[in-house]
Amino acid sequence: MAGWSGRVVKIAVINGPNLNLLGTREPEIYGTTTLAQIEERLRVVASELNAEIGFAQYNGEGEIVGAIHDMRGTADGALVNAGAYAHSSLAIRDALAAIAIPFVEVHLTNIFAREPERRRSVLAGAAVALVCGFGAVSYELALRGLLSKLKQDA
Amino acid sequence: MAGWSGRVVKIAVINGPNLNLLGTREPEIYGTTTLAQIEERLRVVASELNAEIGFAQYNGEGEIVGAIHDMRGTADGALVNAGAYAHSSLAIRDALAAIAIPFVEVHLTNIFAREPERRRSVLAGAAVALVCGFGAVSYELALRGLLSKLKQDA
Amino acid sequence: MAGWSGRVVKIAVINGPNLNLLGTREPEIYGTTTLAQIEERLRVVASELNAEIGFAQYNGEGEIVGAIHDMRGTADGALVNAGAYAHSSLAIRDALAAIAIPFVEVHLTNIFAREPERRRSVLAGAAVALVCGFGAVSYELALRGLLSKLKQDA
Amino acid sequence: MAGWSGRVVKIAVINGPNLNLLGTREPEIYGTTTLAQIEERLRVVASELNAEIGFAQYNGEGEIVGAIHDMRGTADGALVNAGAYAHSSLAIRDALAAIAIPFVEVHLTNIFAREPERRRSVLAGAAVALVCGFGAVSYELALRGLLSKLKQDA
Amino acid sequence: MAGWSGRVVKIAVINGPNLNLLGTREPEIYGTTTLAQIEERLRVVASELNAEIGFAQYNGEGEIVGAIHDMRGTADGALVNAGAYAHSSLAIRDALAAIAIPFVEVHLTNIFAREPERRRSVLAGAAVALVCGFGAVSYELALRGLLSKLKQDA
Amino acid sequence: MAGWSGRVVKIAVINGPNLNLLGTREPEIYGTTTLAQIEERLRVVASELNAEIGFAQYNGEGEIVGAIHDMRGTADGALVNAGAYAHSSLAIRDALAAIAIPFVEVHLTNIFAREPERRRSVLAGAAVALVCGFGAVSYELALRGLLSKLKQDA
Amino acid sequence: MAGWSGRVVKIAVINGPNLNLLGTREPEIYGTTTLAQIEERLRVVASELNAEIGFAQYNGEGEIVGAIHDMRGTADGALVNAGAYAHSSLAIRDALAAIAIPFVEVHLTNIFAREPERRRSVLAGAAVALVCGFGAVSYELALRGLLSKLKQDA
Amino acid sequence: MAGWSGRVVKIAVINGPNLNLLGTREPEIYGTTTLAQIEERLRVVASELNAEIGFAQYNGEGEIVGAIHDMRGTADGALVNAGAYAHSSLAIRDALAAIAIPFVEVHLTNIFAREPERRRSVLAGAAVALVCGFGAVSYELALRGLLSKLKQDA
Amino acid sequence: MAGWSGRVVKIAVINGPNLNLLGTREPEIYGTTTLAQIEERLRVVASELNAEIGFAQYNGEGEIVGAIHDMRGTADGALVNAGAYAHSSLAIRDALAAIAIPFVEVHLTNIFAREPERRRSVLAGAAVALVCGFGAVSYELALRGLLSKLKQDA
């Protein structure tokens, strides 16, 4: 999450377990776009909208907690796709509450149309907004929405 | 929902009970933008993206079912904010399944951060995607996402 | 529900939301017979069995309640396919209880072999009998059964 | 709900599905007083207490939502007997919250001594008070209590 | 509960735990009227309506059971505010059923708009009616309603 | 289940525990028609419709499983009234699935209007249709409906 | 259950699965008395109290149903220890209801102090009384109690 | 509980709330025998079986706890009919466990055939045995069973 | 709770049902220290820390409610071990809320490692802190913690 420069709005993007496999993992569910391609696209959009953006992906719950801690003082908002941890991790929810910056929960798939154990997010109650089901486009919409919110509240 | 013209992508926007009061109803929760302003903004975005757009708002569950029936053959996709009916109406879900066009569920607020009885949608399982929590901007993001989906699948 | 004539047994048939689409809606589930064809067949059977028959279909819960009220004093029994409202509507159940005529609950599909939320009917507890799963034939069997019951109790 | 005159306290009385049948519907449960008789009695009491009163009854959920919207700016308080919708309708609850006037929930019967599905009201959490079980007298007590509350808060 | 005189209708008023603190206990919830003031007001109303009235308040469940036993043969009806015991006490419910006189359940606050554990009454199923949410006025309305019921059934 | 002859449609009728007592067992619930009378009536209807029919009744779950096994290759469809086992027996459901012939679940009474433990059937999810509540007539309607289904699919 | 003689009160004792092993099966739970010894003791007590007694034990649910049917017209009351079937068998409950004679549910152990799945009996709701926890003595007490009841009602 | 004399087996009988009304309270449920008559009968039986017996009845949970404490060192076993407290009182269960003497739970009615909230006893898990449903005779059977148990274990 | 003197911090210690038996009751669970010894130890600690301390123990819920009322204006904080009532008593919770002084919930044993029905406290939500599992030492730690809290907030 290093390398923020100057005084522009800074957005951190946190991805959780198994998202490093994106593009090859169960492509009939998650699509063929890779995480690198998503990040590239987000960089372009951020640049258009005068925002700076940083990325992190971890499989471990504790490492995600640590990454969130590191955002304190360096990010103005976040996109969080915690993958399977979204359905259970109070530790990640606590970390997000602790740093007190607005975040949008993002999912590639419409989690509410999947297996019962995926239809509930413990993070959503702490998020400002949620976007899911547009595949890789979910991230871009979430970024636009978050920047719009931050401008409005500024 | 009348008045589609020519051969461009057509999107219907259905709003449910109490959304006619938008802008004046509990503004600390729902904001001060009116439904008319939202519709105006969506017309601009649709026009930019070469789409046509139509609107309907009803307080009655049966009238919403009827409005959805009327979309058959006249709309290529829909944005649906069924308001309080989103949490219980199998009839609306059936109507959406019956006409078999892709729709995005939209909410002004992040319903997953509200009272327990609002944290579940019976429509979401039939939707292709869901956007909530960005206030009036939720509609615009949903429109952009839906058009992107329709293009991709075309 | 108008037009009962003379002193023969009179049966009302009430259909609920989305049943107007019958024949074209999800035909792999609901079949290709239209509601008009079902009504035509029921007229023939009723006539054979010396009964008179009337029909109503509404998408709105309140309109169905009203239609049931109108049966009071004009119908001796009813076939009720309340569609999706069968799983939740106490108002329709109350209306049926209020007019105190025997009715048979009808469904095209075997609702007990479908999604969990459709496996329970709040109307069934007030019905005298239930027929489901025979497609359009369900109505005819229900009509025969109801007339047999009415004769027996007469 | 039309026709409020001058500057006195104005009370709206909203009745829900099946209450138009009052007096003839299951009289062993609901008594033999008709809705017209109840309204007449409430007019007398209102007049004694220098209040104005208006009435509405609908079988449809959407129409009740609309009637509640129409009370905005024209009523100072309301008596609401939503009938069977009291047990499930978030849309009516939202409408009542949207117009932000105090209302008393009323039922003819003691709903807590009836079938399990009637022992819970989704409206009660938004009401200021609840009266049930006194038959037609429930309305009169609710009116007296509401006027007493309004005076106290004035 | 001593001191009933002559042959007029007699009403007993039973108050449960913590109600002796009324007026000073959490006044933002329960108001500033004391129990003595409520009793005084009820005496006036009873006298107007030609009824006699007696009072009891206990913190102990067993003492309330005993007080209810003592009402047998001496009271024609009762107002019961069992306070926190209303949510759990089968013993009090049994005592009320044992003496077989009609009673109205009373609460100062609208218990259905409070914490989940207070939204259910085990007494309500045995009561003839329920009034709650009008503060000290709840008692007066309950008394009027009960006397009206007793007259009607006489 | 012995004695099928020639090449016509063959239907097996399986009855479960306590149905041998029909006609004398709790007649206010189950009616006064005996099982023998029902079987006689079904023979007449089957003969009219050019079908052959066979009967079995057992009190034991294992014997019913065995009877269902014996239907393999000898029956084209079945009517199954498993009595109390309908509410719990996965073994009977497995046997019906194993022989893979269409069956209709039948009950004399409307099981959905009875005690809670009888309102659920574990067989219904494997059945093609369900008829209940018409007393002895339920069997006849089920037979007509099943034969209609078999013809349609032939 | 054969061999009732003359016109004295006749009691049937039905034992369910695994009770044939009594005395050797898990003796630390069920004691060392055998079923034969219990039956001998019951014969003595019955004889003292001028009653006749008969016995049956089956491992199969269907055989128990059949044995209960056979009691019709030949027994005036029954002691039923259905063993593990007590916790689940609606078929046995139905059989007991069908023959309409009073029965006492008996268990050697205090089933309410055992594993959760044994703390509930589906038969108890149809029984007139229940005795459990006295080991082999449970049967004797149940017999005395049942004869006392029959005398009282005679 | 005073007055145990000499060295014979001593049994205490504890009765809970509302049992003082026995004989006049809901006689269609609880019978017409009074508590004094039951105690008299138990004295006779105890005397026959060379046991001493003492009695206590309280409406208050705390007083019952105290009465149980007083049994320590003075009673060898107990019959406990805690009335409505049987369904909820951990304090009484704790008191019984604290004094560590065997007790039999007794009820006049078959609590498992009554309303759902009465079908569960929190005391039963600590009891050695349970007798219910024989009316006043339940006590006598429980006494015989308990004395038999005490002799067996001596 | 009498006898507070001068202007030092005053702490009340309330003990509930069965705690009078401490030291002899189930010593393998609750230890051999008596309540008197605990009180003596608390007096020493209080004196060291310049606090005054008073004690009360009751088996009755109503008496505990009364004792809490008596603390109003005479105690600055409290230690509450409500014993078995901790798991169910809203009346005690209400009393503690009514007098609005900070209290610490205390248990000898670790209630969360015991039977399921003891793993939940209805008081804990109103307490400032909770200490359990240290046997008699739990009280001393709770006292030290409470005094530390009171000093901090002073």
Place this chain on the structure above:
Amino acid sequence: MAGWSGRVVKIAVINGPNLNLLGTREPEIYGTTTLAQIEERLRVVASELNAEIGFAQYNGEGEIVGAIHDMRGTADGALVNAGAYAHSSLAIRDALAAIAIPFVEVHLTNIFAREPERRRSVLAGAAVALVCGFGAVSYELALRGLLSKLKQDA
């Protein structure tokens, strides 16, 4: 289960309802190997490992209970595939506990990846081990594992 000879380890194999159909019943789920082929294979493996083996298959719950009783004193261990009864039969569980020999629960399919009602076994809590999902090979693995356990404990 007859015919054990000499002093070698003896294993009984019990199969429940519908397993007689193996090889032809729903082969896409259960495979094409017949029960006879499985038994033949187990005989070979047992012989290799110096064990004797016997077989039983029943559709009836009571007959399985009886077969288990018969294993007492004649078998040292058992493989049990109770089929659908595995999900509900306390009677079979009791029988297995009564004879007190170690048994392994076996299933052809991975029951935990099937319909919800098959994901729970009431027998598993009494078994020493469980093998499922390897089709016919499950039995062989279970046999090897059980013999290894018996040797270890010998």
Place this chain on the structure above:
Amino acid sequence: MAGWSGRVVKIAVINGPNLNLLGTREPEIYGTTTLAQIEERLRVVASELNAEIGFAQYNGEGEIVGAIHDMRGTADGALVNAGAYAHSSLAIRDALAAIAIPFVEVHLTNIFAREPERRRSVLAGAAVALVCGFGAVSYELALRGLLSKLKQDA
């Protein structure tokens, strides 16, 4: 997981939290065999059956997810004992689904005979088979079964 050589079947063995302590941790539950000894035994069996085998053990959920990712393209099947994570980890389930190779769930103990929270596996629904309860032998049986499955499907 490094060091696969040549073209033979390759099996990965993944062990989860606390399994590194095997042999010394709660030996009365988990036995005295160490993880090293289990791995040694599996190497011998694999070698006999012409398979190659690799091992990994991690305490962290994220590290297990990573280890599963590393199996992609290098393993043909897996044995997975996820320890306590088996009961909750959707992230591990997702990782196993993502790499799409067949795996067998393994446990030393019979998890279905342990505490309630261990009786459910979220992994089992994605596994091809499950073996538990044979202690260290569970792994060997699972290996044999998995290799048999792979051969069969090849």
Place this chain on the structure above:
Amino acid sequence: MAGWSGRVVKIAVINGPNLNLLGTREPEIYGTTTLAQIEERLRVVASELNAEIGFAQYNGEGEIVGAIHDMRGTADGALVNAGAYAHSSLAIRDALAAIAIPFVEVHLTNIFAREPERRRSVLAGAAVALVCGFGAVSYELALRGLLSKLKQDA
């Protein structure tokens, strides 16, 4: 956890996710004391009481499991504040059980007065005691209590 010296009692203190942020994270909930200050205070208290103390804090569940393993043979007891993992982690509970040393569960806040998902600890059932709600003082009280316990058991 390194560096234990000599033969005094040694206590390990384990802190879980987000506790590294203490003092700055949501100070209105968790206070302004930092983790370093708490550790400093504990060192002083330990030194007074002749105990040695060591500290560890991790955000990852697997690392906490590892830290607990490292305590084996080097610590005599532990204070464990597992933060959000306290509500869900069986892996940490297993690790604590595996090393078999007594530990006290500690929380800064009264977790039983917070959001529902925080009111339950899966660790508490394995702990000897629990202290929560005193802020940073909770640790000191837990240390004193634990040392007292260890001395008592020595």
